[in-house]
Amino acid sequence: QLQLQESGPGLVKPSETLSLTCTVSGDSISGSGYYWGWVRQPPGKGLEWIGGFSYDGSTYYNPSLKSRVTFSVDTSKNQFSLKVTSVTATDTAVYYCARAVTGTVPYWGQGTLVTVSS
Amino acid sequence: DVVMTQSPLSLPVTLGQPASISCRSSHSLLNSDGNTYLNWFQQRPGQSPRRLIYKVSNRDSGVPDRFSGSGAGTDFTLEISRVEAEDVGVYYCMQGTHWPWTFGQGTKVEIK
Secondary structure, eight states: OOEEEEESOSEEOTTSOEEEEEEEESSOTTOTTOEEEEEEEOTTSOOEEEEEEETTSOEEEOTTTGGGEEEEEETTTTEEEEEEOSOOGGGOEEEEEEEEETTEEEEEOOOEEEEEOO | OOOEEEEOSEEEEOTTSOEEEEEEESSOOBOTTSOBOEEEEEEOTTSOOEEEEETTTEEOTTOOTTEEEEEETTEEEEEESSOOGGGOEEEEEEEOSSSSOEEOOOEEEEEO
């Protein structure tokens, strides 16, 4: 059964870089036909796609965040990662990693809260 | 971006009664491949979103058949035929036709 688990610091200072890792178990991250991505949810608010990538090299960024977001993959550890630079309080959110296929998101991690504060 | 508008945003329901949530998109969600990528998710308090419905009306494995989805183009509906206590939570529609994928604001279902 596919499982995704986010990890990373729960507190980041303003102007610094938020870094999160998603560890995938139950399937290989290098399999074809899937997209691996990130969604965030500010406390008490709705959901926002950050972006994602497929193993064939396609990458998708939400234009609202594109200039600050980087994705990376470590196939040896079956992990993928998110970096968001120059964070502000508005980046405070629960961050979910997810596996998507065309047009939909069947699998989600449990989420991790990242607070931006000095 | 495609704007997804849900209504109502709050839905108090009596146990055993039906409930209906509307979702309207600012652009048609009919994709060039012939599919309409409209999804419904349930988010229980303190949990991750859980997909209930994909491609408008396809129910996920394990989702009770009291949940059903319908619609086309820009107008979609999630219906719960008889609300149970475990259905409390926030329901989101999400379009996966146009990038960036976008969600509705969420509809909070609570028991009266």
